[in-house]
Amino acid sequence: MDEKYFPEAIEKKWQRRWNEIRAFEAKSDDPRPKFYCLEMLPYPSGFLHMGHVRNYSLGDALSWFKRLQGFNVLHPIGWDSFGQPAEQAAIKRGVNPREWTEQNIAHMRGQLQRLGISYDWSREIAAHRPDYYKWDQWFFLRMYERGLAYKKMSPVNWCPKEQTVLSNEQSSGGVCWRCGTAVEKRDLEQWFLRITEYAEQLVEQMKEIEADWPEKVLKRQRDWVGRSVGAYVDFAVKESDRKIRIFTTRIDTIYGATAIVLAAEHPLLGELLQESPMKKDVEAFARKVAAERASRKDPTEEEDKKGINTGVLAINPFSGESLPIWVANYVLMDYGTGAVMSVPAHDERDFEFAQKYSLPIRQVIAPVSHNQAAAEPQSTTGSDQSGVMPHAFTEYGVLINSDQWGGKTSEVAMSEMADHAEGKGFGGGAVTYRIRDWGVSRQRFWGAPVPIIYCESCGTVPEAYENLPVLLPDTADFSGTGQSPLTTVPEFVNTTCPQCKGAARRDTDTMDTFVDSSWYFFRYTDPRNELEPFDIAQAAEWTPVDQYIGGDSHAVMHLIYTRFWTKFMRDIGLVSFNEPVKKLLTQGMVTNRVEGTEEWKAMSKSLGNGVDPDDMIAAFGADAARLFILFAAPAENELRWSEAGVEGAIRFLRRVYTAVWQWRERLTNMPAGSWAPAAEEFGSGARALRRKTHQTIAKLTSDLEHLHLNTSVAALMELFNALSDFDIAPVEASDVDAFAVRETLEALVVMLAPFAPHASEEMWESLGHEGGLLNSAKWPLADAELARNEELEIPVQVNGKLRSRVIAAPDVSVEELRAAALADDKVRAFTEGHDIVKVIVVPQRLVNIVVR
RNA sequence: GCCGGAGUGGCGAAAUUGGUAUACGCACCAGACUCAAAAUCUGGCGUUCGCAAGGACAUGUCGGUUCGAGUCCGACCUCCGGCACCA
Numbered sequence: 001m002d003e004k005y006f007p008e009a010i011e012k013k014w015q016r017r018w019n020e021i022r023a024f025e026a027k028s029d030d031p032r033p034k035f036y037c038l039e040m041l042p043y044p045s046g047f048l049h050m051g052h053v054r055n056y057s058l059g060d061a062l063s064w065f066k067r068l069q070g071f072n073v074l075h076p077i078g079w080d081s082f083g084q085p086a087e088q089a090a091i092k093r094g095v096n097p098r099e100w101t102e103q104n105i106a107h108m109r110g111q112l113q114r115l116g117i118s119y120d121w122s123r124e125i126a127a128h129r130p131d132y133y134k135w136d137q138w139f140f141l142r143m144y145e146r147g148l149a150y151k152k153m154s155p156v157n158w159c160p161k162e163q164t165v166l167s168n169e170q171s172s173g174g175v176c177w178r179c180g181t182a183v184e185k186r187d188l189e190q191w192f193l194r195i196t197e198y199a200e201q202l203v204e205q206m207k208e209i210e211a212d213w214p215e216k217v218l219k220r221q222r223d224w225v226g227r228s229v230g231a232y233v234d235f236a237v238k239e240s241d242r243k244i245r246i247f248t249t250r251i252d253t254i255y256g257a258t259a260i261v262l263a264a265e266h267p268l269l270g271e272l273l274q275e276s277p278m279k280k281d282v283e284a285f286a287r288k289v290a291a292e293r294a295s296r297k298d299p300t301e302e303e304d305k306k307g308i309n310t311g312v313l314a315i316n317p318f319s320g321e322s323l324p325i326w327v328a329n330y331v332l333m334d335y336g337t338g339a340v341m342s343v344p345a346h347d348e349r350d351f352e353f354a355q356k357y358s359l360p361i362r363q364v365i366a367p368v369s370h371n372q373a374a375a376e377p378q379s380t381t382g383s384d385q386s387g388v389m390p391h392a393f394t395e396y397g398v399l400i401n402s403d404q405w406g407g408k409t410s411e412v413a414m415s416e417m418a419d420h421a422e423g424k425g426f427g428g429g430a431v432t433y434r435i436r437d438w439g440v441s442r443q444r445f446w447g448a449p450v451p452i453i454y455c456e457s458c459g460t461v462p463e464a465y466e467n468l469p470v471l472l473p474d475t476a477d478f479s480g481t482g483q484s485p486l487t488t489v490p491e492f493v494n495t496t497c498p499q500c501k502g503a504a505r506r507d508t509d510t511m512d513t514f515v516d517s518s519w520y521f522f523r524y525t526d527p528r529n530e531l532e533p534f535d536i537a538q539a540a541e542w543t544p545v546d547q548y549i550g551g552d553s554h555a556v557m558h559l560i561y562t563r564f565w566t567k568f569m570r571d572i573g574l575v576s577f578n579e580p581v582k583k584l585l586t587q588g589m590v591t592n593r594v595e596g597t598e599e600w601k602a603m604s605k606s607l608g609n610g611v612d613p614d615d616m617i618a619a620f621g622a623d624a625a626r627l628f629i630l631f632a633a634p635a636e637n638e639l640r641w642s643e644a645g646v647e648g649a650i651r652f653l654r655r656v657y658t659a660v661w662q663w664r665e666r667l668t669n670m671p672a673g674s675w676a677p678a679a680e681e682f683g684s685g686a687r688a689l690r691r692k693t694h695q696t697i698a699k700l701t702s703d704l705e706h707l708h709l710n711t712s713v714a715a716l717m718e719l720f721n722a723l724s725d726f727d728i729a730p731v732e733a734s735d736v737d738a739f740a741v742r743e744t745l746e747a748l749v750v751m752l753a754p755f756a757p758h759a760s761e762e763m764w765e766s767l768g769h770e771g772g773l774l775n776s777a778k779w780p781l782a783d784a785e786l787a788r789n790e791e792l793e794i795p796v797q798v799n800g801k802l803r804s805r806v807i808a809a810p811d812v813s814v815e816e817l818r819a820a821a822l823a824d825d826k827v828r829a830f831t832e833g834h835d836i837v838k839v840i841v842v843p844q845r846l847v848n849i850v851v852r
Numbered sequence: 853g854c855c856g857g858a859g860u861g862g863c864g865a866a867a868u869u870g871g872u873a874u875a876c877g878c879a880c881c882a883g884a885c886u887c888a889a890a891a892u893c894u895g896g897c898g899u900u901c902g903c904a905a906g907g908a909c910a911u912g913u914c915g916g917u918u919c920g921a922g923u924c925c926g927a928c929c930u931c932c933g934g935c936a937c938c939a
Contacts, residue, residue: 717877
């Protein structure tokens with residue numbers, strides 16, 4: 001230990017030592033309880049940014065804490081190394097994507113090591129390596145076997161800028177998740193994974209994680225799955241044996257239906273129109289709707305409602321009434337059945353549509369008056385004196401004009417009417433979901449090839465398991481036509497059929513990179529397995545993940561895919577649980593002021609407000625930077641970058657370091673063995689210091705468990721301030737005082753390790769523990785007896801206003817406290833001359849005297 | 853429009869079950885050290901009235917419950933995020 005704190009030397013020293021002794025490698029045959037701490041794996045862009053630093057500092061703090069507590073901690077890292085940027089580099093600069101990726105990984109690995117994150121490097125994985133993506137292909141084939149991977153021609157989301165398909169999740173809001181470009185629709189043959197098969201489980205099993213995942217992530221997933229309970233009803237087409245099936249959540253309003261409205265793409269439309277004189281007009285309308293939808297600039301903007309009457313009629317199976325069948329742009333083919341019953345009186349969209357086209361509006365639900373005195377029927381029924389409704393009444397109520405259901409409540413009617421429809425065979429209760437199957441085909445080179453072969457005689461054939469991996473060729477022609485570059489590599493395309501051994505062609509698309517990240521953390525448990533994706537027993541030992549940490553940008557992408565994948569793995573017997581992640585923390589963004597403005601925005605090159613982690617380490621050291629990041633704000637909040645804040649962190653480290661330097665000789669020169677003074681030997685100053693120490697241990701132990709790292713650091717600072725207040729020079733300190741100081745410093749240094757591990761190692765060694773924390777340190781235990789306050793300062797209020805404080809013993813009785821408060825001079829100044837109405841005594845906390 | 857979340861000093865923030873509002877840090881001010889500056893150390897730091905002791909007012913706004921409200925209830929305002937005709 002040098003006299004001055006030189007982070008550069010200390011950090012290098014300990015990084016080397018950790019590396020030599022493979023300090024953070026998790027062993028699977030360890031009897032201690034396990035803890036799996038995981039951070040979202042990074043894309044190897046080439047450089048870490050501050051968001052990464054924050055993410056990994058959070059995970060590392062928890063890993064250190066759990067390790068010191070005696071857990072067997074798995075803390076792995078890997079690379080989400082397939083994806084667009086490597087391919088962009090190939091297209092723009094002609095570099096080889098594999099080399100580009102490997103160089104980036106090498107550089108970023110160096111950065112992580114300079115940050116001193118305690119990873120188990122022996123388990124490092126990378127998605128672009130054949131020993132990994134082989135298992136992506138294996139999983140694809142397993143899904144194919146079960147009918148969960150299927151191919152269909154479908155309108156897909158197409159990003160014109162990146163020239164590729166996007167999944168629904170990746171084009172949420174109508175824009176590309178990577179570049180923000182408005183997505184277009186294209187018809188392409190694509191592979192899909194049947195995530196819809198798991199829609200119910202994705203919602204239902206959320207209850208297993210509800211308490212430990214952020215509500216905002218759960219909410220977005222719930223909305224994304226979009227579970228909706230209602231009913232199907234078949235409307236017979238008049239003078240035909242065809243039926244139109246509609247989905248509704250409000251079957252109780254069916255007597256108010258005044259039209260059936262179909263989506264422009266509805267498959268029955270052609271047949272319905274065969275004998276219709278309107279055929280040409282309706283088809284022209286449908287084409288116009290499709291064209292408008294394809295060309296819209298802002299896909300989130302709602303269009304004006306437009307429709308056309310087909311002239312064909314349908315029959316309401318409840319009332320027997322004939323209804324016109326319309327086609328309109330506001331009915332979507334990809335939700336429900338692509339057909340709705342239009343109930344203008346009780347649905348805002350239908351209301352708007354009916355007004356525009358003068359369709360009848362018939363009220364069939366009357367509001368329930370909860371408060372008869374205040375009831376103002378005209379304002380709530382939605383109909384004015386003349387019986388014309390000014391707007392739709394969309395709430396539940398009581399049925400009117402509805403045959404035998406008249407007088408029943410909406411709730412009762414919905415259930416009875418669905419049963420009725422089912423009994424009569426024209427419908428029944430139904431649940432629909434908004435979530436769509438996951439399109440995974442990408443017209444890309446840099447991904448895992450889809451392991452499917454097209455044979456002229458056998459058709460679509462899965463590649464044989466023993467032929468996996470289907471290797472990605474070294475390179476391809478990247479000139480870019482919208483087709484996969486793999487089509488330009490004949491050695492890849494041309495193959496033999498695994499069934500008939502005849503000539504065949506490979507699928508030239510690659511898989512969405514979110515396939516790679518859906519199961520990667522299971523691979524960490526057994527990363528070199530050549531026979532299966534992972535050993536079932538190894539995975540069972542480590543998973544589910546105890547704590548997962550990452551950004552919330554993946555709330556409906558990665559985090560929903562990985563839940564789906566886990567349920568599939570459960571169904572094929574690889575794991576035995578439903579949910580892969582017990583606790584999720586979504587960290588906030590790291591922002592910096594945009595120069596010349598008052599705005600704080602996420603660091604980025606284009607805004608010029610980025611901070612390079614390497615510069616930061618060079619200037620302040622990894623420890624100070626990490627300490628600041630964890631201290632400055634709660635983990636979920638936005639973190640505003642502040643160089644002055646980092647300087648504050650390094651000042652704190654320097655002060656602690658200096659204190660250790662000043663005390664180290666005195667503290668290593670103490671009576672031997674397990675010598676400890678008796679309680680009564682400590683002076684009041686030493687007792688106060690020990691009290692603060694044990695209070696701090698208790699606070700840190702609980703705060704770290706909940707990842708309240710900012711308050712943890714504040715508590716460590718308070719503890720250090722208490723040590724400074726115990727103003728004794730090391731040479732003058734008695735053994736008893738030195739004992740108290742040693743207890744404090746040792747606790748402080750160990751508890752600082754999650755935030756500043758290198759400095760803590762150095763200080764721990766200097767306190768006489770050769771080899772550092774990992775050899776000899778344990779998380780300290782709080783002694784409740786020592787932490788207890790010797791006296792209490794009880795606030796005394798008069799009429800709820802703080803007027804004085806009285807000192808009392810911790811075991812003071814209510815009566816004593818009341819007497820002391822009433823006797824206090826400052827209190828008496830406010831009570832004198834008044835009647836004391838009441839005295840409230842909260843034991844050990846507060847006295848409030850109510851006077852009049 | 854609908855659905856979430858949040859509003860506390862100059863700034864980041866803290867505050868078990870309703871019980872001392874503003875811990876900890878940043879910035880700022882003063883002092884010590886220094887020829888001087890930086891660094892470091894010490895002290896101060898919600899607003900306001902007061903020489904002081906002390907008082908009054910303060911957790912987005914208004915109202916309520918309570919002996920007591922940052923915390924609970926009601927209405928509203930503002931900001932942030934999500935969704936986008938989902939029948």
